[in-house]
Amino acid sequence: YVAKRTQRHLVRYQPAFEREVTERLDLDQALRRALARQEFRVAYQPVCDLKTGLPVGAEALVRWERPGVGLVSPAQFIGVAEDNGLIRPLGEWVLREACRQAGLWRASGLGLLSVAVNVSPVQLADPGFTGAVEAALTDFALPPRALSLEVTEQVAVTDLREAGQRLSALRGLGVRISLDDFGTGQSSLAVLRHLPIDTLKLDQSFVRDVPGEPAAQAVISALLTLTAGLGLHVVAEGVETQAHREALLGLGGGAAQGYAFSPPLPPDAFQRWWLAQMD
Ligand code: C2E
Numbered sequence: 001y002v003a004k005r006t007q008r009h010l011v012r013y014q015p016a017f018e019r020e021v022t023e024r025l026d027l028d029q030a031l032r033r034a035l036a037r038q039e040f041r042v043a044y045q046p047v048c049d050l051k052t053g054l055p056v057g058a059e060a061l062v063r064w065e066r067p068g069v070g071l072v073s074p075a076q077f078i079g080v081a082e083d084n085g086l087i088r089p090l091g092e093w094v095l096r097e098a099c100r101q102a103g104l105w106r107a108s109g110l111g112l113l114s115v116a117v118n119v120s121p122v123q124l125a126d127p128g129f130t131g132a133v134e135a136a137l138t139d140f141a142l143p144p145r146a147l148s149l150e151v152t153e154q155v156a157v158t159d160l161r162e163a164g165q166r167l168s169a170l171r172g173l174g175v176r177i178s179l180d181d182f183g184t185g186q187s188s189l190a191v192l193r194h195l196p197i198d199t200l201k202l203d204q205s206f207v208r209d210v211p212g213e214p215a216a217q218a219v220i221s222a223l224l225t226l227t228a229g230l231g232l233h234v235v236a237e238g239v240e241t242q243a244h245r246e247a248l249l250g251l252g253g254g255a256a257q258g259y260a261f262s263p264p265l266p267p268d269a270f271q272r273w274w275l276a277q278m279d
Pocket residue numbers: 045060061062073074075078091094118119120150180181204237238239240257258259260263264
């Protein structure tokens with residue numbers, strides 16, 4: 001009976017598995033072509049001060065404008081790009097594009113805008129990465145303080161000390177380091193003590209239940225105390241509603257990002273949004 005069951009399972013499982021492998025190979029090829037054909041775009045999401053509501057910066061988020069398909073979310077291709085190495089050239093393209101755009105905006109009335117760029121562990125492990133960051137800053141005349149690099153705890157999974165050294169070298173350039181998606185990983189507190197970071201981005205899972213749930217409020221309160229003690233800035237992610245915004249402000253504030261302020265926008269719409277806030 002067991003053998004029969006296993007067999008039946010195999011018969012059903014095999015075609016699906018093959019289909020998955022084929023789809024993955026197709027995606028691999030399509031992504032390589034997409035980079036060559038310049039099908040990637042960068043969307044910008046405002047980061048705002050909770051108290052004033054005024055924007056203080058932007059996060060650069062990559063999208064793939066796939067012909068015949070439409071906008072493809074990074075969740076669907078970053079993993080593949082990390083596995084096949086394409087994240088190195090793709091990540092460098094996003095970095096340079098975001099620095100170019102931020103340099104233009106700063107020169108054209110968007111004031112003290114700073115831009116955050118997501119960095120994959122694969123990029124951070126690349127010995128050439130610091131040089132690429134330095135080149136992007138120089139080429140687009142962006143002050144290092146106006147760039148922050150977002151990494152997740154994933155960078156510290158294989159070697160916490162090595163990751164710390166690489167981030168210190170980057171910080172030596174004058175750029176800021178943010179720890180993204182904080183609270184979704186495993187060794188959060190050790191990472192906090194040992195990585196040289198400026199900003200902690202609280203994952204949406206901490207933020208979601210804050211309105212009306214005392215336990216969620218207690219966790220946020222404790223995290224705000226912790227980050228203040230460590231001298232870190234805080235950005236709350238996934239602030240979707242006015243209720244989220246008010247609850248967070250009541251607990252101590254900081255900066256926030258989410259649909260309550262604005263979704264990620266194409267560059268021209270972002271610029272219009274920013275200028276309208278300043279009026
Ligand atoms: P992330 O860095 O944590 O970015 C925040 C994500 O939350 C974005 O998803 C953003 O659109 C979404 N978001 C913003 N406000 C809200 C809200 O109020 N509610 C909810 N539910 N979501 C909100 P997106 O753009 O799909 O990006 C997903 C992830 O893909 C990013 O998460 C980041 O880890 C990765 N990613 C995006 N661009 C890049 C990139 O250029 N390089 C690398 N390595 N990863 C990237």
